[in-house]
Amino acid sequence: MNGSLSQRIYLFTLSCCLLFTILLGSVIWSSQTVELAFSRDSYAQQLDNQLNTLKQLVVSDNIYANHYSVGNWLVLQRKLTSLLKSSPTLTPQQKTIQTSIKSQNDSLKHLFGQITKNKLKNASVAIKNHLKARLMTQLEALRSDSLQLSAIAHKDIHNTIKHEALFIISVSAASIVALLFGAFTFTNIVSKSLDEVKRAFKQNHSGHFQKIRLSHRSQEFDSIVKAFNTMNEKLSETTVSLEVMKKVVEERTHVLEHLSNTDPLTKVANRRALFERANMEYSRAVRSNNKLTLLLLDCDLFKNVNDEFGHLFGDELLIHICKICGQEIRDIDFLARYGGEEFIIVLPNCDIAGGVETANRIQQSLAQHCIAIEDKEVFVTLSIGVSTLTERHKSLDQLINDADKAMYQAKDNGRNCIEVLTPSNLH
Known part of the structure; x- marks a missing residue:
């Protein structure tokens, strides 16, 4: 009826x-x-x-x-x-x-x-x-x-x-x-019709512009349904659904986050992402009394390479170094560009011996894999400073500073070597 x-x-x-x-x-x-x-x-x-x-x-x-x-x-x-x-x-x-x-x-x-x-x-x-x-x-x-x-x-x-x-x-x-x-x-006719209309409005809020199909027909509700369905047809033609919008926003947000945390040249983590991850690992290590070791790597004579072969080759060289490092570290380790030709590797649950071993693997692999330009093989070396978390480190900056001091000791000792900061050479 x-x-x-x-x-x-x-x-x-x-x-x-x-x-x-x-x-x-x-x-x-x-x-x-x-x-x-x-x-x-x-x-x-x-x-x-x-x-x-x-x-x-x-x-x-x-x-x-x-x-x-x-x-x-x-x-x-x-x-x-x-x-x-x-x-x-x-x-x-x-x-x-x-x-x-x-x-x-x-x-x-x-x-x-x-x-x-x-x-x-x-x-x-x-x-x-x-x-x-x-x-x-x-x-x-x-x-x-x-x-x-x-x-x-x-x-x-x-x-x-x-x-x-x-x-x-x-x-x-x-x-x-x-x-x-x-x-x-x-009552059932009125209640069910109202529920169906209410459900259609809720679907509209979620971006699903669907037509109302009443279980029980009546002139009053038919006029409401006709107006609602006409509105939905117009909205569906001009409006992107909420789910699509959310998906686009999530994808864009993910891309932006990735870009904001990634070094545009080497595609490894940048300085911002480094401090975010390193601080998290530092807090976890202090709280759980776990080991934490840092490697600070610096490309030896990088300015000379830029002067001899050009900045484009210098960029290729940095990318090559990151590729070698990425192959030699664990999945839980974290590689980031610290600045210029300097890189830091965060080694969670790793003591000083493990840090030195990782540094050795990186130097050996870099020595075995050269980079070529105009049929000429170019070998580069790294000076690596190693520091591990101790009771005297009250912040992440102190731990990085110790790794930086060790790296400069490696430079002073002739480059292409690994140095560990010890109490005797803190000053």
Whole structure:
């Protein structure tokens, strides 16, 4: 059903009114049915009381006495006849008993009339007693029928109340179920439509411009969906999704970070990245009481190479040195350009002996691999200073300064050698 919500509300309201009318009608009809059952019981009670009064009248008076007056009898008899004519609507079983009572009442009137016509002056006592006994028997039969009618009416009250109570409960339960179903259906339509619209807005925030597809159609929500989908089509044509933007930003950020931490010539870490990594390793070593060694490398006579072969070859030479160093150090070691033709290698978890061994490997590999220019082989050497972390080093700068002093000692000792700063040559 693709109707409007207002139409659904109107239909639901009409359904509620209809169910209320049915429920009210069932209550009224049931009350009338119960009232009829009570009126039948009251009618049976009145019959019994009237017949009992007639019986008492016959028992207490001598109907054969000369002074006996039939006036009281006739009054009671007329009341009984009038009562039989004004009976309420009876059930088929009650009607059968009612017919029997009317017939017996006619016989009773006829018999009483015969007895009181001339007082049976010539009749014997036995005959008079017999006729009076018949009169009493007739009254008892009438009263027995009235009692039976009363019992049926009384039983009918209980059955009627029980039946009508079940009927009202059934109608009420059906009405409640129908109302709950209608309310649940209507609420579900509105709630689900709102959730689907809300979900679409959330997807828009994340950059996914998707169309809304409603599970339940309605004119009000269809107009919202149409406007939203039109807006999404325009946005999707002109807007880059958030995920794409994030990916581009992350890629650009990674590139920028790499560029900011990389020496543009040698492609190894620059001075900024060196201090960031070296400080981290220094703090870790101090905190965990681990070993930490630095190598400071300087290319010997680099100015002479630049003067003889040019700056372009000097750049190639620095790149060659970095390649050799990168091949000879561990994965956890860190190579960075310190400045000009100077490089620093950070060796975590490495003592002084390990540092010297690494420096030796670098010098030997550099000696075995020359760099050529114009078919001429050029061999270069390195002066390397080694320092290791001790208790007297209160900062990273002190550790680097010791490596720098050791490197200058290597220079003073003829270059192409490795020097370790010892307490004897600190000054």
